[in-house]
Amino acid sequence: MIGPDGSQLGIKAVPDALRMARGLDLDLVEVAPMANPPVCRIMDYGKFRYEEAQKAKEARRKSIHVTVKEVKFRPKIGRGDFDTKIRHLTEFLDEGHKVKVTLQFRGREMAHPELGRKILDDVITAAGPTAKVENMARMEGRSMSMVLAPDKKAQDAIKKASAEAARKADQPDTTGSTDTTETTDTEPDAVPDAPLAGDTDSHDEATEAPVELVELAHETSGDE
Numbered sequence: 001m002i003g004p005d006g007s008q009l010g011i012k013a014v015p016d017a018l019r020m021a022r023g024l025d026l027d028l029v030e031v032a033p034m035a036n037p038p039v040c041r042i043m044d045y046g047k048f049r050y051e052e053a054q055k056a057k058e059a060r061r062k063s064i065h066v067t068v069k070e071v072k073f074r075p076k077i078g079r080g081d082f083d084t085k086i087r088h089l090t091e092f093l094d095e096g097h098k099v100k101v102t103l104q105f106r107g108r109e110m111a112h113p114e115l116g117r118k119i120l121d122d123v124i125t126a127a128g129p130t131a132k133v134e135n136m137a138r139m140e141g142r143s144m145s146m147v148l149a150p151d152k153k154a155q156d157a158i159k160k161a162s163a164e165a166a167r168k169a170d171q172p173d174t175t176g177s178t179d180t181t182e183t184t185d186t187e188p189d190a191v192p193d194a195p196l197a198g199d200t201d202s203h204d205e206a207t208e209a210p211v212e213l214v215e216l217a218h219e220t221s222g223d224e
Contacts, residue, residue, distance in 0.1 A: 002031070002041040011037060068147070070100045073123070075115040086126045093131050093150040103144040116144040129154045 001009040001017050004026055012020070021028040021042045029048070032039035069092040071085050092099050101123055103116040120137045127148060135147035 002039065004042045017042075068098045068100055070102060072102045072104060073119050074104060074106075075109050075112070075119060077119065082122070082126075086123065089123070089127060089148070090130075093127065093148065094155070096150055098134065098150075099131075099148045101146050101148060105142050105144070110142065113139065113144065120144065120146055124148075130158065 001012045001020075003009050004024060009020075017028050017040055024042060026042050027045040028040050029043055029045055030038055031041050069089075071089045071092075073082070073085060077085075089099050089101070101120060103119055105113075105116065109115070117137060124131070124133065130151050131148045132151045133146060134149040135145075137144055137146040
C-alpha cells in the first residue's frame, strides 16, 4: 500500500487499509490490480480524476490533428483559378496539413502527360520553401497526383524573419534629429567675418600706390 505522500506503507489487509484511508478522510484506490499483491494508494479520488481530466484536455489542445487535404487542377487551368487554388493550398500547409495535389485528365489530354507534370512543377514553385514533396508525382488512372507536406523548419525561419523585421520597423529612427543638430551647428560658420583693421590698411596702400607713381612720373618730366 502507498500512502497519500507517496511513501511505502507495506502490505496491509483490506480492512486495515480502508480504516487508514477513512481516518485521513481520503479514498483507497487500487492503482495496479494486476500486480501480486495488488497495489493500492490512499488519495483524494475526486481530485485525482479532475487532475487527470485536465492533463488529457491539455494534451488534446497541444496536439495537432494532421489531415490530408486535396486540391485539384486541370492541364488547361487559367491563371486566376491557379492562383486561387495555390492560395488555398498554402493555407492548408500553414495550418499543418498535408496536401494531395491531383491533376485530372480528360479525353485527348491523356496523350500529353508532360502538361500535367509542368502544372505540378508550377505548383511546387508557387508553394515556395514552406512545402516539401512527400510523394513524387505518379499516374493513377486518368489523374496524376503528388503529396506535399509542410516544412516546419522553413515555416519557423520565415516567421522568425518576419518578427525580426517588424521589430526593427517599430524602433524609432534617430538619424533625422542628429542630422538636424549638425546642420544647426555649422550655420554660424557660414556667416562672413567683419573686415579687420589690417585688411583696411592693406586696401588703402593698394589704392595709394598708383598715385605715387603718377607723381614720380610728373617730377621726372619736369626735370627733363
